[in-house]
Amino acid sequence: MEERMSTSASCLEGHAALVAEAEALWKDYSLTSVREWKKESGGIAIGYMPVYVPRELLWAQNALPVGILGGGDDLEIIRGDAYYQSYICHIPRSTIELGLNGSLDCLDGVLFPATCDVIRNLSGMWKMQFPDKLVRYLDVPQDFDPAMGGAFYRHELQEITESLPGIGGRSYDEDALRTAIQVYNESRQAVADLYDLRRREPWKIPTHELYVLLRAGMVLPPEEHTTMLRAYETAVSDDESRRPMDQARVLITGSFCEQPPLGLIKTLERAGCYIVDDDFVQVHRWIVGDIPVDGDPLGNLVTAYLENSIESPIRYIDDGVKGQGLVERVEHYGAEGVLFCAPSFCDPALLDQPMAVKAVEDAGIPWTAFKYSENSGQFQVIREQAGTFADSIKLWSGE
C-alpha cells in the first residue's frame, strides 16, 4: 500500500491522498489489489456479502476477506436484470453481473450470510453459476442462548474452517485465530475512533470521506486498512482549515446492506446535514468492542456474536423493544434528527421502519424518510427534502 500511497501523494497531500487511494481501491471492481495480494502471499480470497461474517476466521487461515457490496452506480447491468424480478432491491443484480463479467473470478469462494431471502437466493444462484467455487450460506443464530444458538453457530464456523484447506487455505490453528482476532480488534478500534472523532467534530470528517475509507477495507488486508485509517485520523485532526458550519446533526439508518451512491451522501451533506452516525459498511461495526484473545478463540467469536452484536433489523431481539437501540444511538451521538434511508424493496429495513419510527416519535426526535437504489443518479428531490429537514431542525430545535 505504501507504494500506491506515495504515487497518489505526489499530486495530493494528506487526507486527500488517502481518500483518493481508498476510492481507487473501492472503484476497482476487478479487484486488482486482491489479485496482487494473492500472488504475493500465496493466500486465497473469500468474498462475503453484507451484513456480517467473522472475518477473523478467514484471515487466520490465510484467506483475505473481500467484501462484495454490489456494483454501485458505476456498473452497467447487462445480464443481472434477467435473473431477478423487478420488485426487489438492486444489489443481487449487480453482484450477479460482477460474477458473470469475470470481475470476481479471483475469489476462491463466497460466503452468503443469513441477511434476508434475497441473499439466500443469491447463494443458490452462485452455486449453480460457479460450481467450481466454494459457496457457503452462513446461517447465523437468532437464538442467543449459548447452549442453543451458540452451539449452532459454533458448528457453522467449524464447517467454514474445515472447508478452507481444501481450496488452498491454511488449516485451522488456534494461535493463528487469536492473532487474527487481535488484528481485527485493532481494525474495529480504528473505525470506532474515527466515528467518535466525527461525533465530536463532524466538520473534521465529512462522511463522504469516511465512507470511502470504509469501502477500502473491503479489499485491503486488515493491517493495511488500519494503517490507512490511522493516517487519515492524524491528517484530519491536524487540519485546522476545517471549521464548524451551521449544519444539523443527523443519524442515518437503514443502509446496512445495499449501499447508497456516494453522490447521495454528498447531497445530504450539501443539503445542510452533518451525518454523526450511520450504518454504512456495517461489517466494521457489527461487533462492539474487543473480542477476547485468551482462551478458546472460536468460542470467543461465538460469544461476541451472541452478546456484543449491534441492534439491527436483521437480528432478532426477542423481548427487546424495537427502535430502543436507535434512540440510544441518537442520544449517544448527539443527533438532532433521524434520516430513515433504506434501499428500495429492502424487506428487513422497511419492515422494521414503522416500529423504529414509533420509538423515535415517542422520544420526540424529528425524522424523515426516503429510499434509494445503489445506482440512483438523481438526488434533487432528496436534496430538497433533506435541506428542508435540516432547516426545520435549525429553526425549531430548542422550542
Ligand code: SF4
Ligand atoms: S438490500 Fe435489503 S432486501 Fe436487498 S439483499 Fe440487502 S438486506 Fe436483503
